[in-house]
Amino acid sequence: MASGKHPVGGRPGQPATKQLSTAGGWIVGLVTLVVVAGCIGIGVANSDSNSTDVPPPTADDRAGTVPILAQAAASQGICYGWRLGAYYGSMLNVGSNLGDGVAVSDNPRCPRWVEVRAEVSYTSESSESNDSATVDVAGSADIDRADLYAVENGLQRFGLDSDVFVDDPGWAVCRAAVALPLLVAEAGVAPPVAPPSVDPAAQVAPLPDAGSDFWRDRWGWLLALAGLLLVAGLFFTVGFVQRGRQRAAFAGRSQGKS
Numbered sequence: 001m002a003s004g005k006h007p008v009g010g011r012p013g014q015p016a017t018k019q020l021s022t023a024g025g026w027i028v029g030l031v032t033l034v035v036v037a038g039c040i041g042i043g044v045a046n047s048d049s050n051s052t053d054v055p056p057p058t059a060d061d062r063a064g065t066v067p068i069l070a071q072a073a074a075s076q077g078i079c080y081g082w083r084l085g086a087y088y089g090s091m092l093n094v095g096s097n098l099g100d101g102v103a104v105s106d107n108p109r110c111p112r113w114v115e116v117r118a119e120v121s122y123t124s125e126s127s128e129s130n131d132s133a134t135v136d137v138a139g140s141a142d143i144d145r146a147d148l149y150a151v152e153n154g155l156q157r158f159g160l161d162s163d164v165f166v167d168d169p170g171w172a173v174c175r176a177a178v179a180l181p182l183l184v185a186e187a188g189v190a191p192p193v194a195p196p197s198v199d200p201a202a203q204v205a206p207l208p209d210a211g212s213d214f215w216r217d218r219w220g221w222l223l224a225l226a227g228l229l230l231v232a233g234l235f236f237t238v239g240f241v242q243r244g245r246q247r248a249a250f251a252g253r254s255q256g257k258s
Helices: 016-049 059-076 145-158 162-167 169-186 214-257
Strands: 079-086 090-096 113-121 132-139
Touching: 059 079, 059 090, 059 169, 079 169, 090 169, 113 145, 113 162, 113 169, 132 145, 132 162, 132 169, 145 169, 162 169
Parallel strands: 079 113
Antiparallel strands: 079 090, 113 132
């Protein structure tokens, strides 16, 4: 014989399981709103980081490059430097064997000089144009242009092409500057750099390898994907729990009617 009582927590015409389902729906909706809002915020922050500003060499890259060039300049009698800029004449960083921020071109302390010059352009994601870079090697008037051209082409052997300058311009321009003394010697402009006379343990460490920008460029999207997976997991868990409660409530009503 069926019981005349309503289910606990319910009211006439609305079982308790329906209230639980409604409450669960509110919870899932609130969690979804929070996660989606967080993903949107992450996407906005990540898109802001993809700016068109060209990054200059880091302090470590500059500090590691100057003493290497100073040793080469003392051995070969040629000043070496680098110059990094963006298109439309925006200069980002310049340096040489004389120090960070000190140029070799038109410098009275450098009658002979060789300098690597790079210009990098970043475009917005909405633009149809691609990021690009141009690299050339300049030198003092006493150095033949054909020799400078040979030095410029030699940078390709070190993997210093335009794509590398686009990916990490600051690291690339410092690495290119370090390669200049060897390429200048190969071109016959100057003798090879003399071996260092200092203790090997005190030698300047080589520049670090360029790091991958995979995580830097995609961390926002990866976090957004993790958020979506979390939402999917919450939907599955809440649905599974609600289904179990509905089965238990249905079994209770069946026993009450028997």
